[in-house]
Amino acid sequence: MSIDLSQFHGVFFEESFEGLEIMESELLDLDFKNPGEEEINKIFRAAHSIKGGSGSFGFNEITSFTHVLETLLDEVRSGKHQLTQNEVNLLLTSVDCLRDMLSAARDKTEVDEAHVLSIQTDLEKALGQTPTDKKEDDSSSDSEDSSGTGWQIKFIPHHNLFQTGNDPLRMFRELEEFGEIITTVKLDNLPPFDKYDMEECYLSWDLTLTTDVNEDSIREVFEWVEDECDLTITKISSNNESNVTTTEDETIKEVEQTEDRRSGDRRKTDRRGSSGSESSSIRVNIDKIDSLINMVGELVITQSMLGQFGEDFDIKNIDKLNDGLKQLERNTRELQENVMQIRMLPISFSFNRFPRLVHDLGSKLNKKIELKLSGESTELDKTVMEKIGDPLVHLVRNSIDHGIEMPEARVAAGKSETGTIHLNAYHEGGNIVIDIEDDGAGLNRERILKKAIERGIVKEGEMLSDNKINELIFHAGFSTAEVVSDVSGRGVGMDVVKRNIHDLGGVVEVKSDEGKGSTFTIRLPLTLAILDGQLIRVGSQTYIVPLISIIESLQMKSESTKSIAGDAEVYCLREDYIPILRLHSVFNVSCDSTSLDNGLLVVVEAEGQKVGLFVDDLLAQQQVVIKSLETNYKKIEGISGATILGDGTVAMILDVSSLINLYREHADYDALSAINNRAA
Amino acid sequence: MNPEVRKESVIGLEAGDNTNQFLTFMLAGEEYGVDILRVQEIKGWESSTEIPNTPDYIQGVMNLRGTIVPIVDLRRRFDLEKVEYSNTTVVIVLKTKSNETEKTIGFVVDAVSDVYNVTEEQLKPSPDFGNAVSTEFVRGLATVDEKMLILLDIDHLIDADININQSEMTH
Amino acid sequence: MATILAVDDSASMRQMVAFTLKGAGYDVIEAVDGVDALNKAKSSNPDAVLTDVNMPNMDGITLITELRKLPSYKHTPMLMLTTESSSDMKGKGKSAGATGWLVKPFNPDQLLATIKKVVA
Numbered sequence: 001m002s003i004d005l006s007q008f009h010g011v012f013f014e015e016s017f018e019g020l021e022i023m024e025s026e027l028l029d030l031d032f033k034n035p036g037e038e039e040i041n042k043i044f045r046a047a048h049s050i051k052g053g054s055g056s057f058g059f060n061e062i063t064s065f066t067h068v069l070e071t072l073l074d075e076v077r078s079g080k081h082q083l084t085q086n087e088v089n090l091l092l093t094s095v096d097c098l099r100d101m102l103s104a105a106r107d108k109t110e111v112d113e114a115h116v117l118s119i120q121t122d123l124e125k126a127l128g129q130t131p132t133d134k135k136e137d138d139s140s141s142d143s144e145d146s147s148g149t150g151w152q153i154k155f156i157p158h159h160n161l162f163q164t165g166n167d168p169l170r171m172f173r174e175l176e177e178f179g180e181i182i183t184t185v186k187l188d189n190l191p192p193f194d195k196y197d198m199e200e201c202y203l204s205w206d207l208t209l210t211t212d213v214n215e216d217s218i219r220e221v222f223e224w225v226e227d228e229c230d231l232t233i234t235k236i237s238s239n240n241e242s243n244v245t246t247t248e249d250e251t252i253k254e255v256e257q258t259e260d261r262r263s264g265d266r267r268k269t270d271r272r273g274s275s276g277s278e279s280s281s282i283r284v285n286i287d288k289i290d291s292l293i294n295m296v297g298e299l300v301i302t303q304s305m306l307g308q309f310g311e312d313f314d315i316k317n318i319d320k321l322n323d324g325l326k327q328l329e330r331n332t333r334e335l336q337e338n339v340m341q342i343r344m345l346p347i348s349f350s351f352n353r354f355p356r357l358v359h360d361l362g363s364k365l366n367k368k369i370e371l372k373l374s375g376e377s378t379e380l381d382k383t384v385m386e387k388i389g390d391p392l393v394h395l396v397r398n399s400i401d402h403g404i405e406m407p408e409a410r411v412a413a414g415k416s417e418t419g420t421i422h423l424n425a426y427h428e429g430g431n432i433v434i435d436i437e438d439d440g441a442g443l444n445r446e447r448i449l450k451k452a453i454e455r456g457i458v459k460e461g462e463m464l465s466d467n468k469i470n471e472l473i474f475h476a477g478f479s480t481a482e483v484v485s486d487v488s489g490r491g492v493g494m495d496v497v498k499r500n501i502h503d504l505g506g507v508v509e510v511k512s513d514e515g516k517g518s519t520f521t522i523r524l525p526l527t528l529a530i531l532d533g534q535l536i537r538v539g540s541q542t543y544i545v546p547l548i549s550i551i552e553s554l555q556m557k558s559e560s561t562k563s564i565a566g567d568a569e570v571y572c573l574r575e576d577y578i579p580i581l582r583l584h585s586v587f588n589v590s591c592d593s594t595s596l597d598n599g600l601l602v603v604v605e606a607e608g609q610k611v612g613l614f615v616d617d618l619l620a621q622q623q624v625v626i627k628s629l630e631t632n633y634k635k636i637e638g639i640s641g642a643t644i645l646g647d648g649t650v651a652m653i654l655d656v657s658s659l660i661n662l663y664r665e666h667a668d669y670d671a672l673s674a675i676n677n678r679a680a
Numbered sequence: 681m682n683p684e685v686r687k688e689s690v691i692g693l694e695a696g697d698n699t700n701q702f703l704t705f706m707l708a709g710e711e712y713g714v715d716i717l718r719v720q721e722i723k724g725w726e727s728s729t730e731i732p733n734t735p736d737y738i739q740g741v742m743n744l745r746g747t748i749v750p751i752v753d754l755r756r757r758f759d760l761e762k763v764e765y766s767n768t769t770v771v772i773v774l775k776t777k778s779n780e781t782e783k784t785i786g787f788v789v790d791a792v793s794d795v796y797n798v799t800e801e802q803l804k805p806s807p808d809f810g811n812a813v814s815t816e817f818v819r820g821l822a823t824v825d826e827k828m829l830i831l832l833d834i835d836h837l838i839d840a841d842i843n844i845n846q847s848e849m850t851h
Numbered sequence: 852m853a854t855i856l857a858v859d860d861s862a863s864m865r866q867m868v869a870f871t872l873k874g875a876g877y878d879v880i881e882a883v884d885g886v887d888a889l890n891k892a893k894s895s896n897p898d899a900v901l902t903d904v905n906m907p908n909m910d911g912i913t914l915i916t917e918l919r920k921l922p923s924y925k926h927t928p929m930l931m932l933t934t935e936s937s938s939d940m941k942g943k944g945k946s947a948g949a950t951g952w953l954v955k956p957f958n959p960d961q962l963l964a965t966i967k968k969v970v971a
Binding site for chain 3: 003005007008009011012015042044045048049051052053054055056057063070162163164165166167170174199223224227228
Binding site: 636637638642649652 | 727730732733734743747748783784785
């Protein structure tokens with residue numbers, strides 16, 4: 001029978017990657033001088049499982065690599081080997097290597113074999129092995145003495161044989177498969193009846209087995225009970241010895257050779273696995289599923305209740321109908337909240353990689369850094385979390401590289417030698433907020449401004465507020481690193497970070513105190529598909545403005561509106577000059593009145609720019625489901641998507657930053673830049 | 681409002697080899713046909729929501745059971761005289777292919793006509809009309825039952841739409 | 852048909868073992884570690900036990916020791932799944948009362964052949 005083992009690969013890879021994470025986090029926390037027993041066992045077991053699984057599923061290179069790793073861990077846990085700091089680092093490197101090997105196996109790509117070999121060699125050296133040590137060869141010795149007709153076997157089990165669940169009968173049945181067997185039972189050791197313990201074995205046997213198989217095959221049958229019996233095997237030579245051809249029996253070899261080794265090669269390394277680092281499955285707590293099922297149950301009840309009203313409609317029942325509809329609303333809202341919950345995972349999945357990252361990067365740069373994590377249980381959408389990973393890494397690397405100073409510099413500045421980076425996640429108003437706070441040197445505004453002028457981003461002599469200067473670091477092409485280090489300056493700039501976060505519907509800001517530290521704050525919507533929106537009306541058109549981008553809405557006072565260069569209009573709001581964007585002209589739709597007095601101004605912000613949208617009316621605020629325009633049509637400037645309102649009609653969702661771009665294209669005078677050039 | 685006419689009700693006519701089935705509709709007195717396999721459904725006209733800054737033949741978008749579907753007014757697209765929509769106005773929802781992706785698009789027409797089998801032999805290439813119905817979109821002409829059918833290639837109709845739109849947008 | 856209690860903390864191994872055994876007509880009870888196995892053992896009556904050695908909460912050797920204390924498991928065949936081919940582990944297992952072992956890695960055919968040895 002051949003079973004397709006590839007169906008188990010997915011689970012194997014998943015659990016192996018999890019095992020590697022356990023190994024890594026335990027290794028990071030390990031006190032190598034005095035490792036805790038439970039901790040070292042955890043690491044050992046994880047490696048052991050990977051070795052076992054990879055062997056069974058045919059990933060032989062992983063098996064041999066992990067075997068060496070496991071052997072070292074075994075020696076540590078049995079006290080035979082004392083770990084050094086370097087060895088801990090080597091173990092961490094091995095974990096990385098295994099990760100690569102597993103990914104390669106899963107994605108069916110190549111792994112850097114030279115690299116693997118070098119790490120394996122290092123591990124072997126740590127074990128005190130010469131690198132050419134092979135896995136122990138447990139092939140049984142080939143005593144190819146196959147001449148003769150059979151064997152005489154004397155089998156005397158010890159009294160306690162049954163207590164290990166063994167049964168001589170089964171072993172004899174196995175022997176029967178080799179050839180004809182004649183058994184003679186010996187009753188020599190039977191005790192007197194009153195001393196007879198039925199759970200003990202007092203019998204022994206003389207067996208004559210007519211067969212061609214060799215002695216080792218017979219011993220193998222008794223392998224399990226080797227220490228629990230006396231076994232003598234003697235050859236019965238045939239009468240015509242001289243005629244016996246000593247052609248070795250192939251079938252003997254087959255039985256004899258360690259089958260696992262042979263079939264390990266025979267078995268196809270069927271490396272069909274899911275590609276990419278984003279998995280398309282998600283683990284869900286069974287409770288979440290149960291409450292979903294309950295909710296759907298209630299929905300069904302409400303639906304059949306409402307159905308009844310439909311059957312015999314009587315205007316008298318209108319109140320009951322309304323109650324039913326209210327209940328429907330409750331049911332659907334609960335269902336919606338719970339379904340969204342399914343895709344939610346705690347951010348700890350993302351935060352997990354940081355202890356290692358901080359440890360490695362910190363030691364590479366010779367900086368002392370402590371990482372604090374809080375709010376790891378804060379939940380967010382799985383896809384959002386996958387996409388926020390890279391930006392987070394970049395920001396943390398940035399803090400380590402540019403934020404935290406060298407220990408001496410810190411001490412000189414009156415700070416503690418060890419810098420702190422604090423990652424904190426929490427929910428706030430329908431969003432998830434992630435703070436990356438460091439107590440490092442903070443942003444050097446002078447240097448930033450200088451670089452910005454050098455690169456032509458800012459004009460010499462321009463006056464900018466502190467915040468505006470801070471924001472410059474998110475500008476494309478801006479990097480204050482003198483040398484593009486492989487750490488942060490790798491062509492992935494802050495502008496990419498900002499763009500990635502923006503693509504998720506979120507924002508990133510920075511606050512900094514020179515000499516004291518900086519805090520980067522990322523704000524993201526909890527899920528990608530749903531938006532809190534403000535409905536607005538322009539003429540007969542309804543649009544949705546994302547609530548997160550609205551700063552305030554107001555009725556304009558004509559004395560506060562100013563016209564610049566005859567064309568661009570701005571509104572004077574306290575000390576800000578807000579350019580007015582007439583939606584009716586940008587979208588070419590009619591509106592109630594073009595007079596600014598008669599409409600409302602919705603002040604929105606995107607990418608640091610504020611703009612006021614001139615609209616006819618503010619309607620309700622509601623959560624809307626984002627539907628794509630691009631699925632069946634294409635991307636429209638100023639529009640991020642569409643939604644279906646309660647009455648079944650379609651409404652467009654505005655894309656504020658794209659609108660600002662559109663405005664720039666339409667307006668002759670760029671009021672925006674005029675305003676930017678003024679001190680805020 | 682016309683009830684939705686399901687595609688199923690017109691299947692049952694036999695199609696042999698080298699024969700294609702076309703659903704035909706009326707537009708300004710002419711009869712046009714589209715490959716019936718591309719027809720998803722036929723709806724009576726309901727309102728649509730305007731999409732800003734699109735050519736005027738893009739009527740807007742409509743909610744089709746939760747999906748946003750753009751609506752093209754074929755009269756305007758072919759530069760024909762505009763008419764008011766009435767209760768015989770229908771929208772034919774077609775599955776089109778544009779650059780390897782499938783897009784569901786609705787087309788406003790005057791009225792749905794019939795379903796015809798057209799063999800390869802009956803299909804003749806179209807001469808240059810010299811009007812807005814560019815020969816790009818026309819697959820060919822067919823004469824069936826003494827009627828002349830103008831058979832459209834909807835994929836090219838859409839492709840051109842999207843490409844034209846994009847170039848219009850970037851000025 | 853015979854019932855096997857299969858114990859392994861690795862889900863992929865458990866799945867593979869269960870699939871193989873079920874395919875051959877055996878009934879399978881799965882457990883994720885020694886504690887889980889002991890609980891399930893007390894409320895069931897398997898014809899054989901197949902257990903991994905290295906598991907959290909209670910390892911395979913301890914499981915076998917504990918199982919042997921239960922009256923109904925005194926003579927039940929119990930096999931260890933082990934990657935150690937050293938006599939050390941085998942000896943420990945036997946002292947604890949294991950019937951035999953199956954060395955990892957193994958393929959489905961080997962698994963079935965070994966099970967056949969103990970569940971005739």
